[in-house]
Amino acid sequence: MVSRGADAHHEETPLLIDATVPSTPSTALHPTSGHDLVDQEAGQASGSDDRARANVSVLQIVLVLLIGVFISNADGSLLMATHPIIASEFNDLRDSSWLLTSFGLAAAAMQPLYGKLSDIYGRKALILLAYTLFGGGCALVGVGTSMGYLILGRVVSGLGSSGMTALVSILITDLVPLRDVASWRSYVNIVATTGRSIGGPLGGWLADTVGWRWSFLGQAPLAGVAIILIAITLPAHTTQEPIDELKKSNLARIDVLGATFMVLTILSFLFPLEIGGDRLPWSHPVVLGLLGGACLFGALFVVTEARFAKEPIIPLILFRHKDVVLSLVIMICQTAAQVGLMIAIPLYFQVTSSASNTVAGAHLFPAVAGNAVGGILSGIVIKRTGRYKTLSLLALFTASIGYLLLILRWHGNTNWLESLYIFPGGFAMGVIQSTLFINVQAAIDPAHSAVAASSLYLASSVGMLIGMAGTSSVLQSTLKGALERKLTDAGFADKEKWKIIGRAISDVHYADHAKPSVGKLVIRSYVEALNWTHVFSLACSLTAFFVSIFLRQHKL
Incomplete structure (x- = not known):
């Protein structure tokens, strides 16, 4: 294994190459004359000034990239809060999960390509491409006239969103020492959490007032502004490839x-x-x-x-590292658990308490707040102690307790205190997003840093898709079973029973305007089905916990 600290070029990005100077000469470690001491102190002062300028440059670059971090995360949460309403407008609630799944499939397919392509063409070019795809996809969704059109727009957005998230972390890894990466990523995580916090309520409010289409049309101009700022701010020299490699045909290297x-x-x-x-x-x-x-x-x-x-798109040597493989498995499992929860929460409150889209989306706040707290706390702990394994275990265990409480306590009448049971799941995600990233980067040759980061984000995308598919499958199958059983017990004839089932699974608000007796049965069936989705989340989280026991603690 190659230590990340073995080569200063792996700790200082070529983005800031003009702002950095060689470290203090080794002669400073030996007794010096008075003049030598003055020169040494001057060199140290100069080095401090250069490091300060470098930090300012890092901050400027990261601040510009935060626009994309914000809108890409807001997009995900606003769609989770409103996808039943969007699909219900087209009388196609059964296919509502495709608005999420199509996005996730496209993101997963493109995710691992960004790391290698950014090594070849430079970080800046790939970031601009990602923002362009995302903005164009949002515009397509905003003007869509059918579910098929909307799904196409989500595919285009997904192709861009995967780069908007992964490339930010890759750039941070380029810019700062590994021990500081978690701290910088925690600041990015605050913005991401803010986006997720605002996205749900904002999407619900727009759906209740001017219409859900403006949730997407409003993102396109923001992506355009980000493209302009990145073009101005981010230096073009963003690849770490040797000069002789740069002379080769970039296309031939793909x-x-x-x-x-x-x-x-x-x-x-x-x-x-x-x-x-x-x-x-x-x-x-x-x-x-x-x-x-x-x-x-x-x-x-x-x-x-x-x-x-x-030049492999993903070097197989990465998978010879046990910690890389374990980190990918943990990321997949915990992401699946949390995505399942995030899908179920708005639906639960829309059905059980007839919550508006705005209120249903707002119920996601404890989870996204937990994500921010977990990201900040993990950044502080890793920077001060250099340790991350125990933190991962604690977070995953806490998340499992949270999912268990949902199974035991959420049965249709949930007060504000019990709604906080979703906080631990968000907290765990915030922690492992930092700890697994650091673990993977510490375990590998720094030459594979970008590809390894993309692979971890690919695992997150795969986990998101597994979570959406698993939750949708569990919800649909158990909901149908519960409705059929309860309606049969209530004495409904087959023809009327299947008519009710068809309407209940295609319209989230069906219970509101059905007969009171039928509405109660529908609500109870939804609660039972959503309870099984929490079982799915618990199983995924426990798997992540047991796998994390075998992680190795690398010295940072």
Whole structure:
């Protein structure tokens, strides 16, 4: 393993190459004359000034990038709060999860490409591309006239959003020493949390007043402003490749075949998770064929990267590190757990208390606040102690307790105090986003820093898709079962029973205008189904906890 501190060039980015100077000469460690001492002190003062200027440059760059961090996170939470309303407008509540899933599939497919492509073409070019795709996708959603059109817009937005998040962390890793990375990322996490906090209530308020379309149309101009500021502020020299490598054809250096097999592997694996058990049975030839294709494409990807790729899109050497593999598994599991929770919460309050979109979205606040607290606390602890494993274990254990409390206590009449049970899950996400990032960066050769960061974000995207698909599958299957059982027990005939079931699963507010007796049955069925989604989250979080026991604590 190559230590990140072994080479100063891995601790100082070429972005700030003009603002940095060589460290104090080694002769300063030995007895010096009076004149030498004066020169030494002057050099130290100069070094302090240069470091201060470098910190200012880092701050300027990060501040500009925070615009994208804010809008990309606000976008996710506002859609989680309003996707049932959007789909209900098209009488297609059953397909509402596709607004989230299409975004996640596109993000997952593109995520690992950003790291390597930013090494080749530079960070700035890829960040500008990401913002352009995101803004264009938001505009498409805002003017969409059908669910298909909206899903297409979410695909385009997802292609951009994955770069808007991953490249910020990659740049921070370029800019500052590893021990300080968690602190800087915690500041970014505050902005991300603010976006998630505002996104849900804002999206709900816009849906209740001027319409949900402005939730997306309003993001496009912000993306445009960010593009202009990045073009002005971010230096173009953002690649850490050697000069002789830069002279090669950039296009020839792209591992096109490996990238193709990787994308096909991801999509072939994740797509069946969305349709299996809901639209098609798990034994259906399409589902089995896609899963088989994922295995085939995965094998071809490994062979390509191992034998043919001169510059692999994802170097296989990364997966020889146990800590990298464990970190990816933990990220997938905990993200799936938390995304499942974030989807279920607005729906729970819309059904059980007839909450408006604004209020339902606001109920996500404890989770996003927990995320901010977890990110800030982990940054402080890692910077002061250099330790992160115990923090990860504590956070994941706390999250599991929170999910268990939801199962035991949320049965339709939830007061404000019990609504705080979602705080631990958000806290755990804030912690592990920092600790796993640091763990992966500490475990690998710094030359693979960008690719490793993208891989971790890919794991987050995969976890998000698993969480959405798992939650949707559990919700749909258990809701149908609960409705059928309760309506049968109440004496409804088959024809009327299936009519009620069809309307209940296609309109989140059906219970509000149904007969009181039917409405109560629908609400109780929803509560039962949502309870099983919390079981899904608990299972994922406990898996992450047990896997984290085997993490190694690297010295920072």
